[in-house]
Amino acid sequence: MNASKYLFISFLIFSAGMAKAQANSIGTTQTNLPSWVYMIDNPETNYYEAIKAFDAYWKDKIKPEGEDDRGRESKEEEQEHKRLEKSLKKMTVAQREEFNLIKYHYKRFETWAKEVKPFVQE
Numbered sequence: 001m002n003a004s005k006y007l008f009i010s011f012l013i014f015s016a017g018m019a020k021a022q023a024n025s026i027g028t029t030q031t032n033l034p035s036w037v038y039m040i041d042n043p044e045t046n047y048y049e050a051i052k053a054f055d056a057y058w059k060d061k062i063k064p065e066g067e068d069d070r071g072r073e074s075k076e077e078e079q080e081h082k083r084l085e086k087s088l089k090k091m092t093v094a095q096r097e098e099f100n101l102i103k104y105h106y107k108r109f110e111t112w113a114k115e116v117k118p119f120v121q122e
Contacts, residue, residue, distance in 0.1 A: 037105045040112040047113075047120045054109055064103035 036054040039045040062080040091099065 033102075033105065036109060040109055047116055050109075051113065054113075064099070064106050 034053070034057045036050055036057060039050040039053060062084045064084075088096070088099070
């Protein structure tokens with residue numbers, strides 16, 4: 001009975017330590033996110049300012065998806081996506097996680113822009 005008690009307590013301590021490590025990891029990563037990620041969570045954000053910040057961030061970067069919801073795909077972007085696919089294979093685990101995080105926020109922003117656009121006033 002005592003052995004199972006110690007095992008259970010050890011498991012709880014281990015779980016608490018892992019949860020704390022994960023929380024620190026997530027918090028550190030999220031503090032380095034671009035401004036447009038935070039703008040979509042603020043109900044007072046100006047739609048056009050958010051779009052401007054998003055476009056400025058992605059100006060010299062390869063977007064994670066082939067065509068964004070606002071339909072601004074070009075042949076140059078298609079070629080960049082082919083290059084991106086090749087570079088993804090060379091990424092480290094940490095770089096891949098960072099890429100997946102920004103990809104998530106990219107899709108989230110595109111969904112937000114699509115949903116909010118009908119309610120935007122001039």
